[in-house]
Amino acid sequence: LPSFAYQQARRQGDLETPEDRVEVQREIIESVARIPDPNLRREYVNRTSEVTGVPDADLFRMLEEKREEIERRAQRRQKREQRRQSQSDGGRDDAEGASASSEGPDGPPPQGTKEAPSSDGSPAAPLPEERVLLRLMLENGSRMVSFVLGHTALDEFTEGPPRELARILAQMYEEGTVQTQEILGGEHGEGLQQLGAAVLMDEHEASEHWAKKEDISVPHLNDRPYEAAESAMKFLKLDRVNGALQSVREQMYGATQNGENDQVQHLQQKMMSLQELRKSIKRGDFLDN
Numbered sequence: 001l002p003s004f005a006y007q008q009a010r011r012q013g014d015l016e017t018p019e020d021r022v023e024v025q026r027e028i029i030e031s032v033a034r035i036p037d038p039n040l041r042r043e044y045v046n047r048t049s050e051v052t053g054v055p056d057a058d059l060f061r062m063l064e065e066k067r068e069e070i071e072r073r074a075q076r077r078q079k080r081e082q083r084r085q086s087q088s089d090g091g092r093d094d095a096e097g098a099s100a101s102s103e104g105p106d107g108p109p110p111q112g113t114k115e116a117p118s119s120d121g122s123p124a125a126p127l128p129e130e131r132v133l134l135r136l137m138l139e140n141g142s143r144m145v146s147f148v149l150g151h152t153a154l155d156e157f158t159e160g161p162p163r164e165l166a167r168i169l170a171q172m173y174e175e176g177t178v179q180t181q182e183i184l185g186g187e188h189g190e191g192l193q194q195l196g197a198a199v200l201m202d203e204h205e206a207s208e209h210w211a212k213k214e215d216i217s218v219p220h221l222n223d224r225p226y227e228a229a230e231s232a233m234k235f236l237k238l239d240r241v242n243g244a245l246q247s248v249r250e251q252m253y254g255a256t257q258n259g260e261n262d263q264v265q266h267l268q269q270k271m272m273s274l275q276e277l278r279k280s281i282k283r284g285d286f287l288d289n
Contacts, residue, residue, distance in 0.1 A: 006051045012276070025052055027275055029059060033066035034249050035256065123160035123191070126199070129235040130162050135199040136229050137169050138180045145173045147226060151286055152233050156240055161195045168192065230287060237281045245274050 009015055009024040025048070032044040045063055049056040126134065133152070137145045149170050157163040168188050172178045184200075186193040248271045255263040280286070 003047065003051050006048075009272070012272070021052070025054060025059070026062065028052075029062045030066050031249060031252070031271070033063055033070055035253055040256075124158045124162075126158055126162040126195070127236065127239060129232040129239070130157055131199045132232040133229060133236065134162065134165055134169075134195070136225050136232070137166075137178070138183070138196055138200060140225055141178045141180070142173055144225065144229065145169050145178055148229055148233065149173070152236065156236055161191045165192050165195055230284065233286070234281055234284065237286065238278060241274055241278045241281065245271060245278075248274065 006015075006024065006028065009020075014020050014024055028048055029045070032041055032048065035041050035044065041063065045059050046056055048054070049059055052059075133148050137148055149166065154163055154166055154170065157166045165183070168183065169178060172182075180196070182188060183192055183196045248267050252264055252267040252271065255267060
């Protein structure tokens, strides 16, 4: 795996500068860090040292940093899941209590009382960068809708209300005018009405979120809306690529455990392609299309 990844980077010209070489080393170590078996991790680090010429002590230090980062992410993800589960359980308990109270011992609730809707889960919340993009399109109308959706596919938006709102805005643009008031007035449903109102009221969440992420400038929405849209599109695309990378890493671990070397090489190529796409997004190449 390390040898293949390093040779692939060499063929693609990704080892031209010291910065490029360090980046490739970090990408290899990040993949190794996701392997649960410590003995297998050690073997891969030793092999990486042989291939790259970097002392194994330096690589083990990088490995430990990555392992700690992965564990922190897992802990945060677990806490988020626990909070969501707690909120979901609390909502169901409240709904069941309200239903039982209104029904009483003598029968169903009186006419005019709505029972709590049943569902398998709440719609996915939009990402902070999605909130910014939706807000900018709602505030700035047709030109911004054209700019954002000309560089962002609808399926890049989170499935559910965020994607549906983007679709409605695209449809309005194609029909010749973007009528924000139709959305805020509830003509396209209560869910989109609530989402539209929420993103228009929200100004600071995205900047605070992005400040913790990669080195991409985040202009103020009102001062430089198109630059803010560019930054938001970069983060949305990076989030999608990072999700794809995570999926490939998990598949690669399974293939490695099962000794499927051909599949490992195929997945490694896919991962390298995604990493190249990630670099391209950070450069803003998609804006030139």
